[in-house]
Amino acid sequence: MALIKNGRLTADRWHLYEDDAPLQPDIPAIVSLARFKAERDALLRAHADLGVRLEPGETPDAIADDLDRLSVIALNFPSFTDGRAYSYARLLRERHGYKGEVRAVGNVLRDQYLFMARAGFDAFEVKEGESAEAFLAATKAVTNAYQRATDTRRPIWELRGAQPAIAAAAE
Amino acid sequence: MSEKTRSKKGGDKALTANRLTDGVAIFLATDGSWVEDAREARVEGDDAGHAALEAAGAEAEAAGIAVGPYLIDVARDADGAVHPTRNREVIRARGPSTHPHHGKQAEGLSGQEAA
Amino acid sequence: MYRYDEFDATFVHERVEQFRDQVARRLSGELTEEEFKPLRLMNGLYLQLHAYMLRVAIPYGTLSGTQMRRLAHIARTYDKGFGHFTTRQNIQYNWPTLEDAPRILEELAEVEMHAIQTSGNCIRNTTADPYAGAIKDEVEDPRIASEVIRQWSSLHPEFSFLPRKFKIAVTGTTHDRAAVKVHDIGLVIKRNAAGEVGFEVLVGGGQGRTPMIAKTIRDFLPKQYLLSYLEAILRVYNMLGRRDNKYKARIKILVHETGIEELSRLVEAEWESLSRETTVDLPRAEYERIAAYFEPPDLAPAEASSAAFEAAQQEDRDFRHWVRTNVKEHKVDGYAVVDISLKPIGGVPGDATADQMDLVADLAERYSQDELRVTHGQNLVLAHVAKDDLHALFKELAGAGLATANSRLVSDIIACPGLDYCALANARSIPIAQDISRRFDSLDRQFDIGPLEIKISGCINACGHHHVGHIGILGVDRKGTEYYQLTLGGRADENAAIGKILGPAFDADGVVDAVETIVDTYLEERRGPDETFLDAVERLGFQPFKDRLYPQKQAAA
Numbered sequence: 001m002a003l004i005k006n007g008r009l010t011a012d013r014w015h016l017y018e019d020d021a022p023l024q025p026d027i028p029a030i031v032s033l034a035r036f037k038a039e040r041d042a043l044l045r046a047h048a049d050l051g052v053r054l055e056p057g058e059t060p061d062a063i064a065d066d067l068d069r070l071s072v073i074a075l076n077f078p079s080f081t082d083g084r085a086y087s088y089a090r091l092l093r094e095r096h097g098y099k100g101e102v103r104a105v106g107n108v109l110r111d112q113y114l115f116m117a118r119a120g121f122d123a124f125e126v127k128e129g130e131s132a133e134a135f136l137a138a139t140k141a142v143t144n145a146y147q148r149a150t151d152t153r154r155p156i157w158e159l160r161g162a163q164p165a166i167a168a169a170a171e
Numbered sequence: 172m173s174e175k176t177r178s179k180k181g182g183d184k185a186l187t188a189n190r191l192t193d194g195v196a197i198f199l200a201t202d203g204s205w206v207e208d209a210r211e212a213r214v215e216g217d218d219a220g221h222a223a224l225e226a227a228g229a230e231a232e233a234a235g236i237a238v239g240p241y242l243i244d245v246a247r248d249a250d251g252a253v254h255p256t257r258n259r260e261v262i263r264a265r266g267p268s269t270h271p272h273h274g275k276q277a278e279g280l281s282g283q284e285a286a
Numbered sequence: 287m288y289r290y291d292e293f294d295a296t297f298v299h300e301r302v303e304q305f306r307d308q309v310a311r312r313l314s315g316e317l318t319e320e321e322f323k324p325l326r327l328m329n330g331l332y333l334q335l336h337a338y339m340l341r342v343a344i345p346y347g348t349l350s351g352t353q354m355r356r357l358a359h360i361a362r363t364y365d366k367g368f369g370h371f372t373t374r375q376n377i378q379y380n381w382p383t384l385e386d387a388p389r390i391l392e393e394l395a396e397v398e399m400h401a402i403q404t405s406g407n408c409i410r411n412t413t414a415d416p417y418a419g420a421i422k423d424e425v426e427d428p429r430i431a432s433e434v435i436r437q438w439s440s441l442h443p444e445f446s447f448l449p450r451k452f453k454i455a456v457t458g459t460t461h462d463r464a465a466v467k468v469h470d471i472g473l474v475i476k477r478n479a480a481g482e483v484g485f486e487v488l489v490g491g492g493q494g495r496t497p498m499i500a501k502t503i504r505d506f507l508p509k510q511y512l513l514s515y516l517e518a519i520l521r522v523y524n525m526l527g528r529r530d531n532k533y534k535a536r537i538k539i540l541v542h543e544t545g546i547e548e549l550s551r552l553v554e555a556e557w558e559s560l561s562r563e564t565t566v567d568l569p570r571a572e573y574e575r576i577a578a579y580f581e582p583p584d585l586a587p588a589e590a591s592s593a594a595f596e597a598a599q600q601e602d603r604d605f606r607h608w609v610r611t612n613v614k615e616h617k618v619d620g621y622a623v624v625d626i627s628l629k630p631i632g633g634v635p636g637d638a639t640a641d642q643m644d645l646v647a648d649l650a651e652r653y654s655q656d657e658l659r660v661t662h663g664q665n666l667v668l669a670h671v672a673k674d675d676l677h678a679l680f681k682e683l684a685g686a687g688l689a690t691a692n693s694r695l696v697s698d699i700i701a702c703p704g705l706d707y708c709a710l711a712n713a714r715s716i717p718i719a720q721d722i723s724r725r726f727d728s729l730d731r732q733f734d735i736g737p738l739e740i741k742i743s744g745c746i747n748a749c750g751h752h753h754v755g756h757i758g759i760l761g762v763d764r765k766g767t768e769y770y771q772l773t774l775g776g777r778a779d780e781n782a783a784i785g786k787i788l789g790p791a792f793d794a795d796g797v798v799d800a801v802e803t804i805v806d807t808y809l810e811e812r813r814g815p816d817e818t819f820l821d822a823v824e825r826l827g828f829q830p831f832k833d834r835l836y837p838q839k840q841a842a843a
Binding site: 056059080081082083084086087088090094095109111112114115116118119141142143144145146147148149150156157159160 | 291293294296297300301303304307308321324325407437438439440441442443444445446447448513521524525529559560563564565566568569572575
């Protein structure tokens, strides 16, 4: 697997551990939510760099209290058609203020990069042979967006010159 | 294979798919080419023959010729011409029953003779 | 009507280029069908029985003459000279090639149209009252909210891979012509006690395998919060909607399994949180910018009744009949709303030829402020016609086979494409519609029967809305033979109800006889011409109809 981060192909220094694989200390490790819950204290002690992988159905709420000690949250797409992780990524960024890496893993396809990038993913585990150029082309295929999301794009309604409404509701 | 396209077990079968470039219903012919006329379809009656058809379908799909190949039940009429037996496949081989001037039936293909 | 600015134009153009690249990658073999399928579906391109099928969005069913003319051009150039208007106010072409699809989308983009999100598990084309902006008692034109939703939902990064497709409908009047109660979200524009405009928000309606009537999740939502509230509903649905079984994946099942109170609590909590975190809602200026495109046309004042119009009705019997069924009162005196029937006797419901589309485009420009509507009943509407022009309009329509006087009568049938085109269908729908329409071809008989909506689907996905037909017909396959199940008592208006199955299914010939038997029973049993079919069914129950339809059972009992 190759990793695209910040728009570039990079070497992945992280190791994704199966639940029954013994952990090697000092190698950046990504573990499942189940393993993190079971071995939380030991994991945090042994690994300065620790990440957790969430499956669809495992919401960021499950690790909310530990987010500031986790460097990577990997959100798995067992199938690209399961879109729950788009909401999880937004919640990580917007609700929990998570500043670490949000990584898309699993069935990650070029034609979904744009959606993923807009939802707050900043790292993408991609097929071997995928190019950074293809990634950049895909994320730039549509210049402007109609709606505000997690990326830095200003929505079209704002570009049209209107000022944002006062963010008040449900009072 | 979906519920809609499942053929019954055993019996005479032909292989059909949609052509990638234009979506037109096509059938595997005896010479290995794909044709629009179901009457020219290659028919196989046993398991080995069916497997051979499916293998040819997988190959055509990988080659970007055919989309979604599947087996259909067929029979031969008195003249020996092949025709599908299930309602869905009869319509597919002919064209919409409501637009006799559109589809294969309008082009002299695929058995307008049967009602 | 709405016009694209540079942002809209660039967006749609880039989307075309993106799809052109995707098609090229598919044709070169770089993309497998499995990878390509969701991409083509998000651009409205299906693979059906005979060919690809392209579904083009007609946002909230509103079109200009130029746009309709382009649809005609596409039918002529890339298809077989006709198109099919659907129950989602869209148009479908049955014979485009994959190679032509990007070029077709480019031609659409040139006239501010697209096929974005007309398929796939995303937010689909928002539908609205086809009489929007033209009838009395409208709180606000529902196309404003629909356009706001169209923009917000286009390529929404969070909601493009939902558990299942998602359909929204909007009405601005209490009499519902947009079937909002059988949509995933229905919006009813209303005023609160303080006179402010907002929405009643309904969720969880739908048809298909498990038909349900939508429930109110919020009685009044101030209109400035529309998008943030929708975002909250969609987020809750995206995270909690079932993905283990596609037949249980629509939001109606989530509403059913969670309960509307609990779902409402979850949505309100999500709404409160996301409203603190981000700005989803449009600023007032942008809402007003969009609303300005839907300002009512400047119609010259005219007398409520026109002598020429009255005289023409006296002289021309066909015109008089057509006025009676297909002409509705406009909010401005001297004007009318005109239904153009795409249901000629024995015709294919919703089909129009390229020549008919061209003519209708001309007529819209000449007689109706350059504006057309497509209805979810698969007809067209000219919304702003001067009464003085009605007779001339009628004669031009009649010359093209477009003046059938049957709006909402028994031959105004909704039918899905069925097994003649659709890869999912179990049985044909169109031939049944044609046979029923021929059986009831007498206009006097249709007038006598009065309002009666027949809706036909060729499979349980219910694209032909059979669940909400006064008489619903569902095609099923039994060992290779087409059978048709009848339901009675469904309706899609503000009193929406799901029809109930009457009894054993009929074959293709039998179902037409059965419909006639039902109609005859109604005519015999009704209290008088003022008791409509639906009222009679409600009063009588199913027994009199069953007795006539299944006499042998009666004898055995």
